[in-house]
Amino acid sequence: MMEVYVGIDLGSTTTKAIVLDDGGHVIGQGITNSRSNYVIASKVVREEAFVRTRFTITRESALRAVSDAGVALEADFFPSIERNFRLQQYLEQLGALHDAMFRVAETARHKAYVDDLKSRLDAMCSGMRNDARVYFAPGAVRKSDFFRDLAGADYMARAEAMAEPKGITFDTLCGVFDSAILTVENITFEGAFERHIGVALEDTLREAPPEVRRFSDRLRDIVESARLLYLSESGTAGTGYGRQRLPFPKEQIRSEILCHGLGAHAMFPGTRTVLDIGGQDTKAIQLDSEGLVTSFQMNDRCAAGCGRYLGYIADEMNVGVHELGPLAQQSSQRVKINSTCTVFAGAELRERLALGQSREDILAGLHRAIILRAMSLLARSGGVRDEFTFTGGVAKNPAAVAALHDLVRENYGKRTLNTSPDSIYTGALGAALFALRAAERRAA
Amino acid sequence: MTTVRKEDSMLLQKQMIGDHYERLSHAGDEGRKVVYTFVPGNLNELVRSFDLLPLLPEINALQSGMRKLSGNYIAEAEKQGHSEDVCTYVKCDIGMLKKGNIGPTGKPLPKPDLLLLSYTGCFTFMKWFELLREEYPGVPVAMLHVPYQANGRIEPHYRDYVVEQLRTEVIPKLEQVSGRAFDEDRLREMLGRSARAEDDLVWVLESAKHTPSPIDAYFGGVYYIGPIFSAFRGTEGAVDYYRALRAEVQERLDAGEGPMTPDGPLLHEKYRLVVEGPPNWTSFREFWKMFYEEEAVVVASTYTKVGGLYDRGFRHDPEHPLETLADYCLGCYTNLSLPARVDLIERYIKDYNADGFVINSVKSCNSFSVGQLLMLRQLEERTGVPGAFIESDLVDPRYFSAANIKNRLESYLQMLDQKRGAAA
DSSP states (O other): OEEEEEEEEEOSSEEEEEEEOTTSOEEEEEEEEOTTOHHHHHHHHHHHHHHHHHHHHHHHHHHHHHHHHTOOOOTTHHHHHHHHHHHHHHHHHHHHHHHHHHHHHTSGGGGGGHHHHHHHHHHHHHHHHHHGGGGGSTTOOOSOSSHHHHHHHHHHHHHHHHOOTTSSOHHHHHHHHHHHHHHHHTOOOTTHHHHHHHHHHHHHHHHSOHHHHTTHHHHHHHHHHHHHOOEEEEEEEEESTTGGGSSSOGGGBOOHHHHHHHHHHHHOTTOOEEEEEOSSOEEEEEEOTTSOEEEEEEOOSOOTTSHHHHHHHHHHHTSOGGGHHHHHHTOSSOOOOOOOOTTTHHHHHHHHHHTTOOHHHHHHHHHHHHHHHHHHHHHHHTOOOSSEEEESGGGGOHHHHHHHHHHHHHHHOOOOEEOOTTGGGHHHHHHHHHHHHHHHHHHO | OOOOOOOHHHHHHHHHHHHHHHHHHTHHHHTOOEEEEOSTTOOHHHHHHTTOEEEOHHHHHHHHHHTTOHHHHHHHHHHTTOOTTSOHHHHHHHHHHHTTOBOTTSOBOOOOSEEEEOOOSSHHHHHHHHHHHHHSTTOOEEEOOOOOBTTSSOOHHHHHHHHHHIIIIIHHHHHHHHTOOOOHHHHHHHHHHHHHHHHHHHHHHHGGGSSSOSSOTTTTHHHHTHHHHTTTTTSHHHHHHHHHHHHHHHHHHHTTOOOEETTEEOOOOOEEEEEESOOOSTTHHHHHHHHHTTTEEEEEESGGGSSOOOTTSOOOOTTSHHHHHHHHHHTSGGGBOHHHHHHHHHHHHHHTTOSEEEEEEESSOHHHHTTHHHHHHHHHHHHOOOEEEEEEOSSOGGGOOHHHHHHHHHHHHHHHHHHHHHHO
16 A cells, blocks of 8 residues: 655646655646536546656666566656557547447437448547557657647548548548547546556567567566556645636645645745746746745636636647647747737737737747736736746746746746746645645644 | 524624614605715714714625626726726726616615715825716805825814814704704714724624634624714714624634634634725635635734724724814824834734734725835834735626636645744
């Protein structure tokens, strides 16, 4: 048995979970789209964080065992197991998608052509299954890790080829997918590690060099122990917009402000000011030396300039939201943008494009406009002190970080600006730490 | 649906308001003349001394807001060309007028016989009355110019200036409209009754200095100020109401009970807060619930001083009838300079032993909202108590984002908790 502490951050766009061991170390994390269903999202994300926890445990035990035995594992050994595992997970979800699409096909509205529709769906699904390996090959770049996005893009490309203007149309095929994906997204696929890790390990071992293969039985034992290990959830805390929907007692629900503050403090102990740009709100938080919040400001009713705004812009430009920052960084002449209104984002963008301005220059302007809005919130909350930590999903965007860096220097002078590749997990980390602290208090 | 719990005084007040709207609806038949006037620093005793009936457009608007009627009225006014940025009290009133001038209780409202603008600190009030003047051509207008307390106090020449206007502008118009001569003795009688009611109100508001507080001085407080800030100050009805209210609060105090909420008495007081700014009326109960669910009690508020400040010592004085009316007009909350407002809130935080303060910044009202962020910072610096800043509106239902406000309020209260934990 192992005692773990879980923090869940139910954001408006994505839901995140963090698992800590009793020493406060992060041993698992998970993320999923919030899909307007916080109950499912929190189950899915917990499951995902537990999968990663078991991976962590597997890796640590395996590394200890091989080092004792003097065997060297190649650097790609664990990533390979994980890729193989993800492939199995993806295939399982594809199976569920296939079944769900069949159920949609069998409804009354498709009665006239049900057999034709099913055979096309069969053909598409089997194509998707056969080609799935590509997404999980070494070095493969995925636009998104969410099943909806990955399978959706593949399906749409096949649907275009499969559709016939006078027979089963593209719209019909899209409609079937759109209905079915909702069903699939509401399946939590619990016990994924337990189901798939065996196959994933064998796939990796098959390709492994002989000296590692000789060690197979020991590795199988280690995986089996991780598979059977009982993870005892000794504390849980929730935060984020959907936190009221979490099935926890009120004392275990913490505001995002406190969680982002504590999470940022844990990641960067020198933090005194935090900026978090989330899906639908922006927060400026001031901390004391212990990570306790001394004041904060949030954006008003309007979500202008938040993560959701970037989401709309990405949709308008037909690119992934992660591609926006790198595109903006290619700008040679930044355009001045005044409005960061999410509703008008599309109109503003089309007008700029019609004026002949480049996507890169417009995006550079948009990023600066977002950060200017955040600067006003920071000023309201008491300014930018050293060190300054930028959290939330938008902190992964290099153009946003660069704009923030410049504007902070212009307005407040030199500050240490911290960002982490795991910044999106800051709130969940804070929540998990609250859960751990509460458990420690109970024990004391 | 659960039953909403109300105090006896609330029921009494409901009756008073209902009766007043009833009287207004028959004013024409009974030959009673009606004066439209505003809440801050109003001249209710003077108006009543001429046997005129006061009608307060902001009260109509907030009552319409609480009865979920304001959204349609605002839409109507916007259809007439009023911008989204115009004060929603104004748009609610104009929209109601355009939709047949049926008051919030469902009774028709009478036309004005006089438009009496007795507070000019709000520029929007002047524009509002300009609109009403256009709607009711030929109706006389009396305007009392009230100087702003720029130096943080009422200078003697401010008072002289207001008294002079009362004599030469307001009283002659009231005489003309009512057909009666000014009766100073009658006015003195009313002012005496005002002072009696004010004594009881102040006692009620200051009862919140006890821990636990027997009242909520914001959500409950807006009910407590209803009669004194509207059409009832100076009447026997108001004297009776405040006597009954005081007795009711005294009972709770003796029993060590907390304030009454729509879900019953609050059993435990976890946070003591001071609130600056008007409440949101369209989601009033939802807003209130966000506080009492967290066991947060408002122990003092500035909005309950919007008509006038009594807890700083002012009482209507029958010995100096016009001077006292002048002081009342000059002393209402939004006529205070920003430093004077900060001083006042600072005293509330200290005198009422508050854990924190919340600013509800409403989109509609510049008289309140201007300077609030600066006030927030100064108050935090002076008291060491952290403040919260939330945004909503008076009666525009589009500007109340429940999730957003709840999120901020909860975050704020948890921050107070955390601070307490750190101090312990």
